[in-house]
Amino acid sequence: MSKRKPLVVVTRRLPDAVETRMRELFDVRLSPDDAAMPADALAAALREADVLVPTVTDEIDAGLLAQAGPNLRLIANFGNGVDHIDVAAALERGITVTNTPGVLTEDTADMTMALILAVARRVTEGARIIPDDDWTTGWSPTWMLGRRITGKRLGIVGMGRIGQALAKRARAFGLQVHYHNRRRVPAAIESALDATYWESLDQMLARVDIVSVNCPHTPATYHLLSARRLKLLKPEAIVVNTARGEVIDENALARLIEAGDVSAAGLDVFEQEPAVSPRLVKLARQGKVVLLPHMGSATYESRTDMGEKVIINIKTFMDGHRPPDRILPSML
Numbered sequence: 001m002s003k004r005k006p007l008v009v010v011t012r013r014l015p016d017a018v019e020t021r022m023r024e025l026f027d028v029r030l031s032p033d034d035a036a037m038p039a040d041a042l043a044a045a046l047r048e049a050d051v052l053v054p055t056v057t058d059e060i061d062a063g064l065l066a067q068a069g070p071n072l073r074l075i076a077n078f079g080n081g082v083d084h085i086d087v088a089a090a091l092e093r094g095i096t097v098t099n100t101p102g103v104l105t106e107d108t109a110d111m112t113m114a115l116i117l118a119v120a121r122r123v124t125e126g127a128r129i130i131p132d133d134d135w136t137t138g139w140s141p142t143w144m145l146g147r148r149i150t151g152k153r154l155g156i157v158g159m160g161r162i163g164q165a166l167a168k169r170a171r172a173f174g175l176q177v178h179y180h181n182r183r184r185v186p187a188a189i190e191s192a193l194d195a196t197y198w199e200s201l202d203q204m205l206a207r208v209d210i211v212s213v214n215c216p217h218t219p220a221t222y223h224l225l226s227a228r229r230l231k232l233l234k235p236e237a238i239v240v241n242t243a244r245g246e247v248i249d250e251n252a253l254a255r256l257i258e259a260g261d262v263s264a265a266g267l268d269v270f271e272q273e274p275a276v277s278p279r280l281v282k283l284a285r286q287g288k289v290v291l292l293p294h295m296g297s298a299t300y301e302s303r304t305d306m307g308e309k310v311i312i313n314i315k316t317f318m319d320g321h322r323p324p325d326r327i328l329p330s331m332l
C-alpha cells in the first residue's frame with residue numbers, strides 16, 4: 001500500500017521557481033489567485049494540511065489553531081517575522097513553526113537605508129515634481145532643502161542581523177551608530193561596527209537624529225516606541241520602521257509629526273496592514289512622511305531564497321529531522 005504524501009498548503013502565490021520546486025517535491029496546494037486567504041479558508045486549510053505555508057497576511061491565532069486537523073504538524077512560514085502566528089499555542093499543540101531568517105537581511109537593510117535617505121533628502125517628494133509638471137522655476141538655492149545625514153547619529157532599536165547590516169551601511173554614509181538591544185552584542189561586533197550601546201532606550205532616543213526600528217514584534221516590543229518615548233526625540237528627528245508597525249505607537253507618531261515635535265518618518269510597516277492610518281496618509285501627501293507598502297524583502301532574490309528556506313524546512317521535517325529554522329519558546 002502506498003503511503004499518502006503529506007499535503008502542503010500554501011496561502012499566497014510564491015515566486016515561480018519556488019512553486020515549481022514545491023510541485024516536484026510535495027503534494028502541494030498552491031494559491032490560485034494570490035488573494036489573502038479568508039479566515040474560513042485558512043481554517044479549512046489547517047484542518048486538511050500536514051504542512052501550512054502562510055505569510056504575514058495570515059492571522060493564525062489560538063482560536064484558529066484549535067480548529068487544526070490532527071495531521072497538521074508544521075507551519076513553515078514564508079517570512080522572518082512570526083508575530084501573526086500564536087507560536088506558543090502552536091507549540092502546545094505539538095505543531096512545529098519555522099521561519100526564513102538570514103536571506104532577507106541585506107535587502108531589508110538596504111530598504112531601511114533607502115527610507116532614511118528618502119526622508120532626509122526628500123527623494124520621493126522631489127520625484128513627484130517633474131511628472132506633476134511643477135518644476136517651473138528651475139534650480140533654486142533655497143528650494144527642496146533636506147537634511148544632511150553625514151555626521152548625524154543613528155539609533156538602531158534591535159541589533160540583530162538586520163540592525164547590524166544597517167549599521168554597516170550607515171557607517172559607510174558617515175553616520176554615527178548607536179544601538180539599543182535586549183542584550184549587548186559581542187564586543188568584536190560592536191567594535192567592528194563602531195557602535196555605541198545604550199542600555200537605556202530612553203537615553204538613546206533623546207540623543208539621536210534618526211531612529212530605526214529593527215527588532216521583532218513580540219509582547220515585549222509592542223509600542224516600544226510609545227507616545228512617552230517618542231516625545232523624548234529631538235524635534236528634528238526622523239523615525240524609520242522596516243520591522244513591524246506594532247513596535248511604534250503609530251497614532252502618537254502621527255500626532256507628534258503633525259505638531260512639529262518630530263520632524264518626519266519613513267515607514268514600510270503599519271499597525272493594521274494593509275489599512276494605513278488616514279493621518280499618516282495625509283502627512284505623506286504633505287511630504288512629511290514616506291510610506292511604503294511593506295517592501296523590505298521585496299526583491300526577486302530574497303523572495304526566491306525565502307522560498308528555498310521554506311522548502312528546506314519542510315523537507316528536513318518530513319525526513320524526520322529538526323528543521324533548521326525552528327522557532328523555539330526562548331525566542332518568543
Ligand SMILES: O=CC(=O)O
Pocket residue numbers: 056078079080081082104296297
Ligand atoms: O516582513 C517580512 C518578514 O517578516 O519576512
